[in-house]
Amino acid sequence: MQTARSAVPVVAVLALLVGIAAGAWAIWGDGSRIDYASEVVSTPDPTPRLPYLETEDPLVDPPGDIAFAKTGRRDAFEHRTLLSSEEFAIAGAVGVAKIDARVTRQPDGTVLGVWRFTLRDGADPFIALDEFDGLYKRGNHQLIPSSPDVLLRRFLNEDQSAVYHAHYVRKRDVLRVDGYGPNATKAVAELLDRQLAHAPAEAPPE
Amino acid sequence: MISTAPTAAPEAESTSAPRAGVVLLRAAAAVLVLHGFLIGLWTTQHGVQLGYLDAVRHVLNRPLGIGEDFGMFAVFLLLAVGGYAAQLDRAPLPWQLLRTYLPAGVTAVLATVVAGLGAQIWTVPLVPPTSVLAGAGSVTLLGHVIDGVQLLVPLAWLVLLLLVGVAASAVINRYGGLAMLVVPLGEIVLSAAVVVVAPDSRLAGVVVFLPLVATGQLIALAQRERLKTWFVVAFGFLGGFVMVMLQTLNPEFARWWYPIPALLAVLLVAAGAVFTGDLAERLTAVRAVRWLADHAVWLALLQGVVGYALLDVLDRPIPLALVVAVVLTAAAAEAGGRLARRVPA
Numbered sequence: 035m036q037t038a039r040s041a042v043p044v045v046a047v048l049a050l051l052v053g054i055a056a057g058a059w060a061i062w063g064d065g066s067r068i069d070y071a072s073e074v075v076s077t078p079d080p081t082p083r084l085p086y087l088e089t090e091d092p093l094v095d096p097p098g099d100i101a102f103a104k105t106g107r108r109d110a111f112e113h114r115t116l117l118s119s120e121e122f123a124i125a126g127a128v129g130v131a132k133i134d135a136r137v138t139r140q141p142d143g144t145v146l147g148v149w150r151f152t153l154r155d156g157a158d159p160f161i162a163l164d165e166f167d168g169l170y171k172r173g174n175h176q177l178i179p180s181s182p183d184v185l186l187r188r189f190l191n192e193d194q195s196a197v198y199h200a201h202y203v204r205k206r207d208v209l210r211v212d213g214y215g216p217n218a219t220k221a222v223a224e225l226l227d228r229q230l231a232h233a234p235a236e237a238p239p240e
Numbered sequence: 241m242i243s244t245a246p247t248a249a250p251e252a253e254s255t256s257a258p259r260a261g262v263v264l265l266r267a268a269a270a271v272l273v274l275h276g277f278l279i280g281l282w283t284t285q286h287g288v289q290l291g292y293l294d295a296v297r298h299v300l301n302r303p304l305g306i307g308e309d310f311g312m313f314a315v316f317l318l319l320a321v322g323g324y325a326a327q328l329d330r331a332p333l334p335w336q337l338l339r340t341y342l343p344a345g346v347t348a349v350l351a352t353v354v355a356g357l358g359a360q361i362w363t364v365p366l367v368p369p370t371s372v373l374a375g376a377g378s379v380t381l382l383g384h385v386i387d388g389v390q391l392l393v394p395l396a397w398l399v400l401l402l403l404v405g406v407a408a409s410a411v412i413n414r415y416g417g418l419a420m421l422v423v424p425l426g427e428i429v430l431s432a433a434v435v436v437v438a439p440d441s442r443l444a445g446v447v448v449f450l451p452l453v454a455t456g457q458l459i460a461l462a463q464r465e466r467l468k469t470w471f472v473v474a475f476g477f478l479g480g481f482v483m484v485m486l487q488t489l490n491p492e493f494a495r496w497w498y499p500i501p502a503l504l505a506v507l508l509v510a511a512g513a514v515f516t517g518d519l520a521e522r523l524t525a526v527r528a529v530r531w532l533a534d535h536a537v538w539l540a541l542l543q544g545v546v547g548y549a550l551l552d553v554l555d556r557p558i559p560l561a562l563v564v565a566v567v568l569t570a571a572a573a574e575a576g577g578r579l580a581r582r583v584p585a
Contacts, residue, residue: 082294083284084307085304085500087302
C-alpha cells in the first residue's frame with residue numbers, strides 16, 4: 035500500500051502534463067498548415083543514411099553585383115517587379131510551389147539572372163516548360179539554337195541590344211537563365227554554359 | 241517503486257564487476273547494430289523501401305543527427321563498453337586477447353569460405369571478392385589498416401580496437417598508478433598522430449575511434465580505482481577532439497557527424513556505470529538481454545556474412561526474409577558464443 039500511495043503524486047503530475055498537451059492540441063491544433071497542403075514538394079533523398087538531409091543547389095551564381103536574390107513560396111513574388119504578372123499567373127497555373135531567383139547587374143549595365151521554379155507534387159515540369167516558353171513565343175521572341183532540351187529565345191531591340199530567356203527542365207524544377215543589356219549575348223551564353231554544366235537539362239519522356 | 245532492500249553488496253565486488261547498466265547498453269547495441277547494417281544498410285544498398293525504417297529515420301535519426309540507422313552509434317557503444325569491460329577483466333592476457341579476437345577470426349574464415357562458394361556477402365567495396373589477399377587481410381585484421389585491400393568483414397576493425405584496449409588495460413592493471421594517466425593519454429596521442437599524418441588513410445578512419453575504447457577504460461577506472469571524475473571528463477573531451485580534427489582534415493568523414501553519436505555513446509556508458517540500479521539489474525537478469533549482451537560482437541560481424549548471404553538467396557517478401565536473416569545470424573552467433581566459452585576465463 036505504501037507503493038500505491040507514493041505513486042499518486044507521480045500519476046497526478048503525468049496526468050496534468052498530458053492534460054495540458056491534449057488541451058493545447060484541442061485548442062490550437064497540431065501545427066500543420068492545411069492551406070499549404072496543395073504546395074507540398076517531396077524531394078527524393080538519395081542519401082537516407084546521412085544524419086542530415088543533403089540539399090543540392092542546382093543554380094550557379096551569375097557574375098556581378100547582386101541586384102535581387104530571393105527564395106520563397108510563389109506568393110512571395112506577387113509584388114516583385116522582376117516576375118511579371120503574366121509569369122506569376124503562369125507559375126500559379128502550372129503548379130510552381132517555390133521560386134529561387136538570383137539576378138545580378140554588371141558595371142556595364144548587363145543584367146543576368148538564374149531562376150528555379152520548383153513544382154509541387156503531381157505537376158508536370160514539361161508542361162510548365164512549354165507554358166513559360168510559350169509566353170515569350172507569343173511576345174515574338176525568336177527561338178535560337180542552343181543545347182539539346184534547352185529552349186533559348188532572343189528578342190532584338192531596335193538598338194540591336196538583345197533580351198534572352200532560356201528554359202529547361204531538371205528533375206522537379208524548371209530552370210531559367212535570362213539576361214539583357216549591352217553585353218548580353220556573350221554573358222548569357224557563358225552563364226548558360228556554366229549553368230548547364232552544373233545542372234544538365236533533361237529530355238522529355240518518350 | 242522504491243526498493244527497501246539494503247544495498248548490501250560487498251564493496252570490492254561491486255566496484256570491480258561490470259555494472260548492470262553497462263551490460264544493458266551492450267544488449268541495446270546488439271539490437272541497434274543489426275538494425276543499422278543488416279536491415280538499414282542492406283535495404284539501402286538494394287533499393288528496398290521499408291516504411292518502418294523511413295519512419296525511424298524521420299522521427300529519430302535526422303532529429304538526433306545520428307546517421308547510418310544507428311549502426312555506427314551501436315559500434316561506438318560496443319567500443320566504449322568493450323574498453324570498460326576489458327579494464328575490469330582480470331583474466332590472463334592471452335586468453336582475453338583470444339576471446340576478443342575469436343569473433344573476427346571465425347567470421348573472416350567463414351566469409352572467405354562463403355564468398356569462395358559464390359554467395360554475395362557484405363564486403364567493402366561491394367563486389368565479389370577475387371583476391372586471396374582479401375581473405376588474408378580479413379583473418380589477420382591487417383586489411384583494416386592498409387588502403388585498397390578489399391574487406392570481407394567490414395566491421396571487424398572494431399575488434400582491432402578492442403584488442404588494443406585489452407592490451408592497454410592489461411598494462412594499466414599490471415602497473416597501476418601513473419599508468420592510469422599515461423596509457424589512456426598514449427592511446428589518444430597515437431590516434432591524433434595517425435589522424436594528423438595520414439588523414440585520408442584507412443588506418444586513420446579506424447584509429448580515430450580508439451579514444452572511445454580509452455574512455456571506456458577510464459570510466460572503469462573511475463569506478464574501481466576512484467579516478468577523479470573531472471579527469472575522465474577531460475580525457476573524454478580530448479579523445480573527442482581527435483574526431484573533430486579528422487573532420488576538418490577529411491571532408492568525406494565530416495559528412496557523418498560522428499562526434500554526436502560518439503559523445504552520446506560515452507555519456508550513456510558513463511551514466512550506465514554511475515546510475516545503474518534495480519531496473520537495470522532486473523532487465524539484465526532476463527535471459528534474452530544477457531544473451532544479446534554476450535553475443536553483441538558476434539552479431540555485429542556475422543550479420544555481414546550469414547545475414548547478407550541469406551538475404552541474397554531468399555526471395556520476397558522482404559520483411560519475412562529479414563526476419564529469417566536476423567534469426568539465422570543469431571543462431572550463428574550462438575554457435576560462435578559456444579566456441580568462445582571453451583576459452584578459459
